[in-house]
Amino acid sequence: MIDENTGRRQGGTTTLHLVLAWGFVGVPLVWGVLKTLGNAMKLFQ
Amino acid sequence: MNTGSILSRERTYAMPGFSRWMVPPAALCIHLCIGQVYALSVFNLPMTRLIGISQPTPDDWKLTELGWIFSIAIFFLGASAAVMGRWVEDGGPRRAMFTSAMCFGSGFLIAALGVSLHQIWIVYLGYGVLGGIGLGLGYISPVSTLIKWFPDRPGMATGMAIMGFGGGAFIASPLSVWLMSLFSTPAHVGVAETFVVMGIAYFLFMLVGSAIVRIPQPGWKPAGFETPVRAGKLITNRHVYVYQALRTPQFWLIWLVLCLNVTAGIGVLGQASAMSQEMFPGRVTAVAAAGFVGLMSLFNMAGRFLWASLSDYIGRKNTYFCFFALGTVLYATVPHTGSIGSVAAFVMCFLVIISMYGGGFATVPAYLKDMFGTRYVGAIHGLLITAWSMAGIFGPVLVNYIREYQIDNGVPKAQAYNVTMYVMAALLVVGFICNLLIKAVHERHHMPIELAEPEAIAA
Numbered sequence: 001m002i003d004e005n006t007g008r009r010q011g012g013t014t015t016l017h018l019v020l021a022w023g024f025v026g027v028p029l030v031w032g033v034l035k036t037l038g039n040a041m042k043l044f045q
Numbered sequence: 046m047n048t049g050s051i052l053s054r055e056r057t058y059a060m061p062g063f064s065r066w067m068v069p070p071a072a073l074c075i076h077l078c079i080g081q082v083y084a085l086s087v088f089n090l091p092m093t094r095l096i097g098i099s100q101p102t103p104d105d106w107k108l109t110e111l112g113w114i115f116s117i118a119i120f121f122l123g124a125s126a127a128v129m130g131r132w133v134e135d136g137g138p139r140r141a142m143f144t145s146a147m148c149f150g151s152g153f154l155i156a157a158l159g160v161s162l163h164q165i166w167i168v169y170l171g172y173g174v175l176g177g178i179g180l181g182l183g184y185i186s187p188v189s190t191l192i193k194w195f196p197d198r199p200g201m202a203t204g205m206a207i208m209g210f211g212g213g214a215f216i217a218s219p220l221s222v223w224l225m226s227l228f229s230t231p232a233h234v235g236v237a238e239t240f241v242v243m244g245i246a247y248f249l250f251m252l253v254g255s256a257i258v259r260i261p262q263p264g265w266k267p268a269g270f271e272t273p274v275r276a277g278k279l280i281t282n283r284h285v286y287v288y289q290a291l292r293t294p295q296f297w298l299i300w301l302v303l304c305l306n307v308t309a310g311i312g313v314l315g316q317a318s319a320m321s322q323e324m325f326p327g328r329v330t331a332v333a334a335a336g337f338v339g340l341m342s343l344f345n346m347a348g349r350f351l352w353a354s355l356s357d358y359i360g361r362k363n364t365y366f367c368f369f370a371l372g373t374v375l376y377a378t379v380p381h382t383g384s385i386g387s388v389a390a391f392v393m394c395f396l397v398i399i400s401m402y403g404g405g406f407a408t409v410p411a412y413l414k415d416m417f418g419t420r421y422v423g424a425i426h427g428l429l430i431t432a433w434s435m436a437g438i439f440g441p442v443l444v445n446y447i448r449e450y451q452i453d454n455g456v457p458k459a460q461a462y463n464v465t466m467y468v469m470a471a472l473l474v475v476g477f478i479c480n481l482l483i484k485a486v487h488e489r490h491h492m493p494i495e496l497a498e499p500e501a502i503a504a
Contacts, residue, residue, distance in 0.1 A: 012062030021070035021257060025077060025209070032215030033343065040339035042332050 052255075054137030059259035065194040065267065067257055072187030072206035074254025075142055078247040079149060079183040080213015082122075085115050085172075087221045091234045095163060098234060110165055114156075114173050121177025123434035126185050130427025131287055133182060134420075138190040138258045145183035146251035152176025153244025160237040183251070184210065184430065188410045189423035193261050196419075197270045200361070200411040204353025207407040211346035217243075279362055279483075283491040284418030290425045293490050295416050298483045303409050304432035304439075305476035306368055309376070309469045310402025312440030316448075317341055317395065323458040324383045324391065337392060344396045345403040352404025353411065361412040362480060368401040369477035376470035380463040406433075416486050443468065 050056065089111050093101045133141040155171025187206050195202035224242055228235030266272065272282060290296045313320065318334040329337070356364040375394045382391040409429065414422045444465050451461040 012060070013064035013067055018064060018066055021067050024253065025070045025073040028216045029073070029077060029209070029212050032212060032217075032219065033346075035219045036215045036339045036343060040336045040343065042336035044336070 052136075052140040052143055054135075054140070054260065057137045057139045057258065057260050058262055059265075063259055065261070068187070068191060068194050068259065069202065069205045071138075071142075071254040071258035072191055073209040074257075075145060075183045075187060075251050076206050076209030077213045077216060078251050079145070079180045080210040081217035081243070081247065082115070082118055082176075082180055083211075083214035084217035084221060085118070087218050088225075088236055088239075091225060091236050092160070095160065095234055095236065098232060106163075106165055114168055117169055117173030118177035118180060119434065119437055121174055122180040122184065123430050125178040125181030126427035126430040127181075128427075129178075129182055130185060130424030131421070133186055133427065134189060134287070134424045137260060138186050139255050141182050141186035142251060142255035142258060145179045145186055146248050146255060147179070148175050149179030149183065149251065150244045150248025152179055153240045153247065157237040157240035157244065160240060181427070181430070185423050185427045187254075187258065188426050189419060189421075190258060190260055192410065192414050192419050192422055193265075195267075196272070197267055198354070198357045199414050200356040200364075200408055201350070201354040203410040204350045204407040207353070207410075208346055208349040208403075210406075211342070211349050211403055214342065215346070279360065279485055280415045281418055281486060281491075283488070283494075284420035285416075285425075285486060285490050286492050287421040287424040287428070289490050289492075290417050290421070291428065293417075293486050295483055295486050296425070296429070298479045299409065299412055299416070300429055300432045301479040302365055302476055302483075303405060303429060304436045305472050305479070306365070306372075306405035307402065307433055307436035308440040308443070309372060309472050309476075310399060310405070310440070311436055312444035312465070312469065313395065314341065314345070314399065314402065315441050316444050320462055321388075321391070324462060325386065325388055326459060328386070328388060337395075340392070341395060341399045344400040348400025348403035349407035352401065353407035356408045356411060361408055361415055362483060364404070364408050365412070365480045366477065368405055369473045369480060372398055372401055373470045373473045373477070376466045376473065379466045380460070383459060383463070416483075418491075420492065 089108060092111055093105050093108060096102050096105050129141075152171045152173075152175035155175060156168045157171075159165065159167030159169075159171055188203055191202040191206055192199045221239060221243070224239040225235045228238035285293070318331075318338050321329045321334045321337050322331065352364060352368075359367075375398050379391065379394050382388075382394060410422065410426050413425050413429065417425050444462075447465045447468060448461045451464060452458060
């Protein structure tokens, strides 16, 4: 969407933007946490 | 800096319709990457056999030489955060995040050159100096932006970012091991190639954060949120100039609060594996101890988010009271867990302690915002990071020397940590008193409104 006064693109955030942004950081973080949790479980073996 | 530059503060203002929930992922893009520094030790052993490949030769680097890479990086983290805080605040988060990405990414590439040429000073210069500056700029860059976007929940917002710094090692550690296994050959360890890939990958990842970060328009507030007309006893609506904050007792009391909280945590964090095995000989194996360390890292990360979020409800001062009171009790309890042989109680004590160590880091930006306002909170936070550097030296030294002294004086290894625990409990009592002494900043330190918020007034 283009702002009529400034000619700049409007910064409206869609749900897709949010999903992509959170997925971008969330997926590697969850992967790392699960790996660490797997190692931590050795404490109870 | 040209105001038309895509990195400038002016080009970073959010357009109407921008969701503030895009900002925490932007911050996490930076913090998840720079948190890699906690996993740097996975390169230590491979780098001691770059020449010998299967085992170290006399020409290979020693662990003591390699330990300096981390120390130099942490030193430059603190120094750059302290010195460049004002530059970060004035230029806005995008310029700071981009510069951080450039420094951190190129630090890896220069370190890769150092590994290829087997010149340790190039690694010091690359990862240590340049990478360390990237760490410092990256650490403080999203803080004030998050606080401005989340005036209703500043603790939770900064807690999320700083949680990412704790979580970065979870990604970096297995990633580094996997990449080294990919690049290693019978005649090659694969560290240099791993550094190159990580340098490029981290640069690109951080670039995404720099691209999606936005700052709110002057005067913006979340829907339904009203700035209290009369600020709370310990929450100000005014702003304190960055260097003026240094002249207030509140800054130095919070500096001590952070330093003491971190000293108590960081000392045992580094010794957790050895301590658990020595306090419970024959019951906690090396593998179980490694699991304990992993569990502590998870609690360290989770504590950053949970305690900082809780501070939005119970207040920053009360949160630190919890850290110091509960921490004192738990540290004093640890020797008892050893004497009754309860591994479960020992583990529980340290998991809570380490969650409060992480929580201390994550809650402090909001504490600073409450005391000094939002205008220069990022820069003031940068100055406060020196408390971390100081604690990073004191904590491990205290734990190691007291243990050595005890063993040299004939104390059994299983009881060699008892005095250390009581010393840590005493440090937390001092922290409790420092926190108790924190009062609202006197209004003579406040900036005139026309200087602190010229854009808001113009708007």
